[in-house]
Amino acid sequence: MSRLAAVTGIGQTQYKSARKDVSMAGLVHEAAERAIQDAGIGWDDIDAVIIGKAPDMFEGVLMPELYLADALGACGKPMMRVHTAGSVGGSTAVVAASHVTSGSFDRILTVTFEKQSESNAMWALSIPRPFSMHLNAGAGGHFAPHIREYIRRSGAPAHAGPMVAVKDRKNALKNPLAHLQIPDISLEMVMESPMLWDPVRFLESCPSSDGACALVISNEKLASEGPNKPAWIRGMAMRSETMTCKGRDEVNPLAGSDCAKDVYAQAGIKDPRREVDMAEVYVPFSWYEPMWLENLGFADEGQGWKLTESGETEIGGSIPFNCSGGVLSSNPIGASGMIRFAEAARQVRGTAGEHQVDGAKMAIGHAYGASAQFFAMWAVSSEKP
Amino acid sequence: MRDVAIVNYRQTVPVRDSGPVNELQMLEQVIQGVINDTGVALEDFDFVCSGSCDYLAGAAFAFVEGVEAVGPFPPIKESHVEMDGAWALYEAILKIRTGEADSALVYGFGKSSPGYLRSVMSLQLDPYYLTPLWLDSISAAALQAAQCLNSGTLTEADMAAVVARSRANAKSIAASQLKGDYSVAELLAEPTMVSPLRKHDCAPISDGASAMIVASPEKAKEWCSQPVMVRGIDHRIESSMPTLRDLTRSESTSIAGKAAGIAGVDVQFAELHAPFSHQEILLQRALELDDKVDLNPSGGALAANVMMAAGLDRIGHAASMIQAGRYTCGVAHATSGACLQQNLVAVLEAAQ
Numbered sequence: 001m002s003r004l005a006a007v008t009g010i011g012q013t014q015y016k017s018a019r020k021d022v023s024m025a026g027l028v029h030e031a032a033e034r035a036i037q038d039a040g041i042g043w044d045d046i047d048a049v050i051i052g053k054a055p056d057m058f059e060g061v062l063m064p065e066l067y068l069a070d071a072l073g074a075c076g077k078p079m080m081r082v083h084t085a086g087s088v089g090g091s092t093a094v095v096a097a098s099h100v101t102s103g104s105f106d107r108i109l110t111v112t113f114e115k116q117s118e119s120n121a122m123w124a125l126s127i128p129r130p131f132s133m134h135l136n137a138g139a140g141g142h143f144a145p146h147i148r149e150y151i152r153r154s155g156a157p158a159h160a161g162p163m164v165a166v167k168d169r170k171n172a173l174k175n176p177l178a179h180l181q182i183p184d185i186s187l188e189m190v191m192e193s194p195m196l197w198d199p200v201r202f203l204e205s206c207p208s209s210d211g212a213c214a215l216v217i218s219n220e221k222l223a224s225e226g227p228n229k230p231a232w233i234r235g236m237a238m239r240s241e242t243m244t245c246k247g248r249d250e251v252n253p254l255a256g257s258d259c260a261k262d263v264y265a266q267a268g269i270k271d272p273r274r275e276v277d278m279a280e281v282y283v284p285f286s287w288y289e290p291m292w293l294e295n296l297g298f299a300d301e302g303q304g305w306k307l308t309e310s311g312e313t314e315i316g317g318s319i320p321f322n323c324s325g326g327v328l329s330s331n332p333i334g335a336s337g338m339i340r341f342a343e344a345a346r347q348v349r350g351t352a353g354e355h356q357v358d359g360a361k362m363a364i365g366h367a368y369g370a371s372a373q374f375f376a377m378w379a380v381s382s383e384k385p
Numbered sequence: 386m387r388d389v390a391i392v393n394y395r396q397t398v399p400v401r402d403s404g405p406v407n408e409l410q411m412l413e414q415v416i417q418g419v420i421n422d423t424g425v426a427l428e429d430f431d432f433v434c435s436g437s438c439d440y441l442a443g444a445a446f447a448f449v450e451g452v453e454a455v456g457p458f459p460p461i462k463e464s465h466v467e468m469d470g471a472w473a474l475y476e477a478i479l480k481i482r483t484g485e486a487d488s489a490l491v492y493g494f495g496k497s498s499p500g501y502l503r504s505v506m507s508l509q510l511d512p513y514y515l516t517p518l519w520l521d522s523i524s525a526a527a528l529q530a531a532q533c534l535n536s537g538t539l540t541e542a543d544m545a546a547v548v549a550r551s552r553a554n555a556k557s558i559a560a561s562q563l564k565g566d567y568s569v570a571e572l573l574a575e576p577t578m579v580s581p582l583r584k585h586d587c588a589p590i591s592d593g594a595s596a597m598i599v600a601s602p603e604k605a606k607e608w609c610s611q612p613v614m615v616r617g618i619d620h621r622i623e624s625s626m627p628t629l630r631d632l633t634r635s636e637s638t639s640i641a642g643k644a645a646g647i648a649g650v651d652v653q654f655a656e657l658h659a660p661f662s663h664q665e666i667l668l669q670r671a672l673e674l675d676d677k678v679d680l681n682p683s684g685g686a687l688a689a690n691v692m693m694a695a696g697l698d699r700i701g702h703a704a705s706m707i708q709a710g711r712y713t714c715g716v717a718h719a720t721s722g723a724c725l726q727q728n729l730v731a732v733l734e735a736a737q
Contacts, residue, residue, distance in 0.1 A: 002484035023513060055445030056467065061516075062440045062508035063467055066722040067625045076640060079622040079727065080476070083439075083467040085446055091464060095476060102482035103386050124445045240433075240452060240463035248458055255460035370449045374463075 009039025052092025089337025172325025235266030337367025555684025
């Protein structure tokens, strides 16, 4: 990247199934206000607003950024809307940061949200179109065959996925913002929960949440002068690949590993397993933890589940994954990617509270979308390069 | 900051209803078109960015199929905005300014014919206060036009003159849906559709797609003989509540124009994205364009208005006219939202 940028403010809402106390505008304003306060600035200090969310049909509002301009203090300013499927939360952070790294802006606000309670995401994802592949059963139905193929290839034991579900929900108990709080979560409970899309059980799936996440991203000078510790963006990348074609591997997509390699190269990371202190990775269904451990280079192909099984991805392990509880515990779809990016930044700023990884210096935020074909990632660090 | 240049631009011939031809087929046509024209390959682009709207296709994630027109395998660096392609161009320009990319492919597309566009656009208003009233896009524009007429900002004859010029200018452009010679008197004799708007005051409904190649000045010189420099580009938004705005002015256009550096150049022509005739007059005033500036030499949005591409088309037409040697410097504009809520202004100039 040509210019340095850093996260100087982070704001998140409470995540829950229905935020009936706020409108969509109230929801995004809540996250944005918190990020601006955290950055120690005022609304006038923001040069541009970049907003992201998943499909408009999830709320039934077409290009909702138009309606949200007032709530985000964007009137008279540039406002941009990003949409890249489930990866959008991460992509929005990357596009927002490029406003600063391009030298075009000094300090921007970026916000992502979903208010799933306004509509029904499963319905919105299942509208048939002529001559198009029909996604009949929402995201879980689409990804289950990919997961089955992963299990076939790796020979992973049946409990590896459920172990992720337990670990992430235990982490969520340390995160007061997390949607799902299941104090007595156990392997038995997960494995006895109803089968939704074989092999994905009810408790191995992400919830439907309302929520918003916001970041203030500043240039080098402003970040150095700010009142709070910045999280320096050391590398960021996006990759897309086709949905179906000969040679594409849906289980271990090239776009995902390319994206990771690009970020590691920018950040000077040679051995991610050793040099990355924690990662917030997009795991909407439990089995995606071992799958992404491999795709992102933390484990060799077919070996990811062993890291999960041996507890290496827990807080205190060698590569903690999703200390905040992850997408499995809170899933306002459009914001879910940015929450990963924000939680990575919280860790390196040392402000993650009870789910803080001691001494985390380098952290990864990751998101993916559509048929595991869109990827966005960044590496943030407490250390300025 | 690094300069950016436009290398090439193509659009499909916009039609009221493309029938069985889908978005993907239209995109393939223009993407292959700009690539072949330029003599490059898909893998030569460092970045790809597009603009579209799921609601036009009536399905969530409809844009995902747009990516298939690029055939991204092996994987590419790619992004999408749920906005007009003009904003995809803006994102691509940021990317080139970072130094991470030297070139980008930008596209926008929309097939509005399967739905009832006026009503679909109601869904972009405040969902709690305005959408339930089903204030459609033409009615919202009609309220704005009425305010302009009542306040003496402009007259119905002024609006008809915009339409007459647009249709006449469109005769020189192959890709225009509405063209021909009409007198102001003839147009004013037509009945109103949504008072005070007559049917010809409203942009047609168009199906189509557009693609553009942009690059760093060095790369652009390598790829074409006459790159068009983007001297400045800026966009601004205003309140979503029409009642909180002075609808007889376009304040966000004024701010964007100033920030894009319009004052520092000799503007010879302007491609203004005005889907309604009265809006072209508001935009002309917001950008302080005098009588010497040719307005919408392509015919503008009143001649063809592909949703999610019409803004990019203004920039594309402006670049093409500079490349053709008709002008050396001009302004292009894109709009989004009801009553010109969001506006983008770009200043274009022939490379020295």
